[in-house]
Amino acid sequence: MDSGEEADVLELKGKKKKRYHRHTPRQIQELESVFKMCPHPDEKQRMQLSRDLGLEPRQIKFWFQNRRTQMKSQHERADNCALRADNDRMRCENITMTEALKNIICPSCGTLQASEDSFFDGQKLRLENARLKEELDRVSAFATKYLGRPITPLPPIQQTSVSSLDLTVGGYDNPGFAPSLDLGLFGARSPSLSFTFPTVSETERPMMVELATRSMEELIRLAQTDESLWNRFGSDGREILNLESYERLFPRPPHHIRTVDTRIESSRELGDVVMNSLALVDMFMDSGKWMELFPTVVSNARTIEVLLPGIHGSRSGALVLMYAEFLGLSPVIPSRELCFLRYCQQIEPGFWIISDISIHSPKVNFIPCTMRRLPSGCLIQDMPNGYSKIVWVEHAEVEEKNPVHQLYHDLVESGIAFGAQRWVGALQRMCERIQCLIVAANSPRDMEGVIPTDEGRRSMMRLSQRMVSNFCSILGSSNGYRCAAPAGLNDTGIRVTAHKCSDPGQPSGVFLSASTSIWLPFPPQAVFSFLRDERSRSQWNALSIGSSVEEVTRIPNGQHPGNCISLLRTSPNPSNPYGRSMLILQESCTDPTCSLVVHASVDIPSINIAMGGEDSSFVPLLPSGFVVLPDGRPSGGSVASSSSNPGGRSSGSVLTVAFQIMVNSLPTSTLNLESVATVNRLVDDTVQRIKASFGDA
Structure with missing residues (x-):
C-alpha cells in the first residue's frame, strides 16, 4: 500500500473515531440547577442555555436526556432495594408467626389448638374481592352508559403519598x-376550630x-x-x-x-x-x-x-x-x-x-x-x-x-x-x-439584581400568598362588629371587629379590622385597574397623600397582566404627617368573578429575608385591601333592582374596602374609642377619595 492509500485509511479511521466532550464543572453545575427546576426544557430554554454555557443545542438536549435516564435508573434501583428488603422482612415475620400459631395453647384447658385462621381469612378476602368487583362493574356500566363509550380497565396503581409541601x-x-x-x-x-368532630360509627x-x-x-x-x-x-x-x-x-x-x-x-x-x-x-x-x-x-x-x-x-x-x-x-x-x-x-x-x-x-x-x-x-x-x-x-x-x-x-x-x-x-x-412558581420566570419589569435568585422569587410568592389568605380570613369574620354609620342602599356602613392574635406570621397583640362595601356604576375591571396601578395610588391612599409611589419590582403570577406581586416604595413627604418612606408588598389578582388588591407594609430586613430565599413564615403581616365583585344586575340596573335577569351582564361593581390597624402589641390590652374612630376615619376617607376619583359615583 502506497503512502497515499495509507493516508486515506488513517483519515477514514479518524472520521469513524468517536469524539468525547467533557463539560466543565461550571457547566455541569448550571445544568444541574436547571434540571432541578425543569427536567424537560423547551427549545427556547435550551437555546438560552446554549448561549450561556457555550455548548451546542444538541449537547444540551442529549445531556438532559442522559440525566433523566440516569435519574430514572437511580430511582428504580432504590425502589428495588427497598422492595427486596421489605420482602425479606415480611418473609421472616411470616415464618415467625406460622411457627407461633403451631404452638397456640388454650388458656382454659392447656391443650394445643389447631389454627383455622388461614381458612377464614381466605374466605373473607374472597367475599371482599367479590363485593369490590361487583361495585366496580356497576360503576363501570353506569359510566359507560352516560359517557357514551366503553371504559378501559384500570391497572393497579402505585402512587406514593405526597407530603403537605x-x-x-x-x-x-x-x-x-x-x-x-x-x-x-x-x-x-x-383551621383553628373550637369544636370536636364525633367519630362515624x-x-x-x-x-x-x-x-x-x-x-x-x-x-x-x-x-x-x-x-x-x-x-x-x-x-x-x-x-x-x-x-x-x-x-x-x-x-x-x-x-x-x-x-x-x-x-x-x-x-x-x-x-x-x-x-x-x-x-x-x-x-x-x-x-x-x-x-x-x-x-x-x-x-x-x-x-x-x-x-x-x-x-x-x-x-x-x-x-x-x-x-x-x-x-x-x-x-x-x-x-x-x-x-x-x-x-x-x-x-x-x-x-x-x-x-x-x-x-x-x-x-x-x-x-x-x-x-x-x-x-x-x-x-x-x-x-x-x-x-x-x-x-x-x-x-x-x-x-x-x-x-x-x-x-x-x-x-x-x-x-x-x-x-x-x-x-x-x-x-x-x-x-x-x-405554574409561575414552578418556572420562576423573570418578569419583564424585574430590575436586575433586585431578586437575584429563583428561590427568592418563590419566597416572595409564598409571603404574598400568606398575606392574601390572612386578608380573606378577616373578611369572613362577622362576630362582634358594630356599625359606625347607618347603612343605605349604596353602602353597608362601616363594620369594625377586634382581634387578639399571638400566631406566628401575624403581629402579636390587639388589632382592629374595619370594612365597608359600596356600589360603583363602573365595570369591575375598570375599578380593579384603577386600584392596582401604583400611579393612581396617591388618589385613594390617605397614608401617601402627596407622596410618589414607585414600583421596585414585579413578579407575574398569571397570564392576565393584573395578576402580579409588586414591591412598592413611597417617597417621604414633609407636608403629610403619615408620608414617611415605606415599603409595601402588594398582590393583585383577577378572574371573571372576583378581583382582589391586597397590600401590607413591610420593613426592609423582612423583605430582604424573603428576597434572599430564606424562610419568611415568621414575618408579621397586617394586610388590608379591596375586593371587587360584579353586582350581578343586568345592564342599566339600579341599586334597587331585583334578580329578574340573573344571567344578564353586570352593569356595575360592588367594592369592599377593608383595613387593619394595630392597637396595642400586648394581647391583654383593651380597646378604646379613639382607635375605633381612627380606623373609621381611615376607611371613610378612602371610600370618599375613590368615589371622587370615579366622579362621585
Whole structure:
C-alpha cells in the first residue's frame, strides 16, 4: 500500500473515531440547577442555555436526556432495594408467626389448638374481592352508559403519598412525567376550630358509602347531559339547572320538604387548567391543600374521618368526611358551614370524578348549617398539552332566614356568589400561579439584581400568598362588629371587629379590622385597574397623600397582566404627617368573578429575608385591601333592582374596602374609642377619595 492509500485509511479511521466532550464543572453545575427546576426544557430554554454555557443545542438536549435516564435508573434501583428488603422482612415475620400459631395453647384447658385462621381469612378476602368487583362493574356500566363509550380497565396503581409541601405537576414535553416539587404553598394555613368532630360509627359507614355512590352517579349525569337539564342565561352563557327536568329524573324523597325560605342555587361551568389530573385529585382530597388552592373561597377545611382509603394505595375509591366553611368575601354575606362526603373515583386513566354531598347525621349536624349541598363536584380529564379539562357542577339548597343586604342581593340570589363559575375561575387563577412558581420566570419589569435568585422569587410568592389568605380570613369574620354609620342602599356602613392574635406570621397583640362595601356604576375591571396601578395610588391612599409611589419590582403570577406581586416604595413627604418612606408588598389578582388588591407594609430586613430565599413564615403581616365583585344586575340596573335577569351582564361593581390597624402589641390590652374612630376615619376617607376619583359615583 502506497503512502497515499495509507493516508486515506488513517483519515477514514479518524472520521469513524468517536469524539468525547467533557463539560466543565461550571457547566455541569448550571445544568444541574436547571434540571432541578425543569427536567424537560423547551427549545427556547435550551437555546438560552446554549448561549450561556457555550455548548451546542444538541449537547444540551442529549445531556438532559442522559440525566433523566440516569435519574430514572437511580430511582428504580432504590425502589428495588427497598422492595427486596421489605420482602425479606415480611418473609421472616411470616415464618415467625406460622411457627407461633403451631404452638397456640388454650388458656382454659392447656391443650394445643389447631389454627383455622388461614381458612377464614381466605374466605373473607374472597367475599371482599367479590363485593369490590361487583361495585366496580356497576360503576363501570353506569359510566359507560352516560359517557357514551366503553371504559378501559384500570391497572393497579402505585402512587406514593405526597407530603403537605409537595406538589405533582406534569412536565412540559411529556405530560406523563410528574416530578415532585417543593412549592411551600400548601400546609401553611391550618383551621383553628373550637369544636370536636364525633367519630362515624360502623352502622353509619355503609349508609354513607351508599349515599356517596348515588351522589357520584347523579353528578355524572348532571355533568354530561346538556339539552334536557341545563338552560343558558345572559350574554355570558351561564348555565342554570332546569328544576322541572331535574326533579323528573331525580325525584325528591317523600320526607324531604322545602320551606318557603328555601331556594335552589345551581350552576355548571367548563374550563381548562394548567395542571394534570393526578395533582388536582391529590389536592382536592387533602383538606389543607384544598384550602390553600381556594384561598378566596374556602376559609376553613378539615378532614373529619377517612371512611375508605382508596384502592391499591391510590386516591381512586377514597371516601372522606370533611368540614368546610365557604367565604362570601364580604362581612355582610354570611359564611356557609357544612359537613359533606367527598368521594373520588377514577373512571379510566386520566379521567377522575370528585363528588360532594352534604351528610345528614345527628352526630355531625351540630353545625348551624343553612346550606344543604346536593350532588356537586367536578369531572377532571387529562388533555394532551399537560392541561386538564374541568366540568364543575354546583347544586345546593339554601335557607337564609335573614335577608342579604341589597348590594349583594342579586349576586347571592342568582347563585353567582357561590356558583361553579367562581370555583373554576379561582382554580384557573391558582393553577397559573403555581405554574409561575414552578418556572420562576423573570418578569419583564424585574430590575436586575433586585431578586437575584429563583428561590427568592418563590419566597416572595409564598409571603404574598400568606398575606392574601390572612386578608380573606378577616373578611369572613362577622362576630362582634358594630356599625359606625347607618347603612343605605349604596353602602353597608362601616363594620369594625377586634382581634387578639399571638400566631406566628401575624403581629402579636390587639388589632382592629374595619370594612365597608359600596356600589360603583363602573365595570369591575375598570375599578380593579384603577386600584392596582401604583400611579393612581396617591388618589385613594390617605397614608401617601402627596407622596410618589414607585414600583421596585414585579413578579407575574398569571397570564392576565393584573395578576402580579409588586414591591412598592413611597417617597417621604414633609407636608403629610403619615408620608414617611415605606415599603409595601402588594398582590393583585383577577378572574371573571372576583378581583382582589391586597397590600401590607413591610420593613426592609423582612423583605430582604424573603428576597434572599430564606424562610419568611415568621414575618408579621397586617394586610388590608379591596375586593371587587360584579353586582350581578343586568345592564342599566339600579341599586334597587331585583334578580329578574340573573344571567344578564353586570352593569356595575360592588367594592369592599377593608383595613387593619394595630392597637396595642400586648394581647391583654383593651380597646378604646379613639382607635375605633381612627380606623373609621381611615376607611371613610378612602371610600370618599375613590368615589371622587370615579366622579362621585
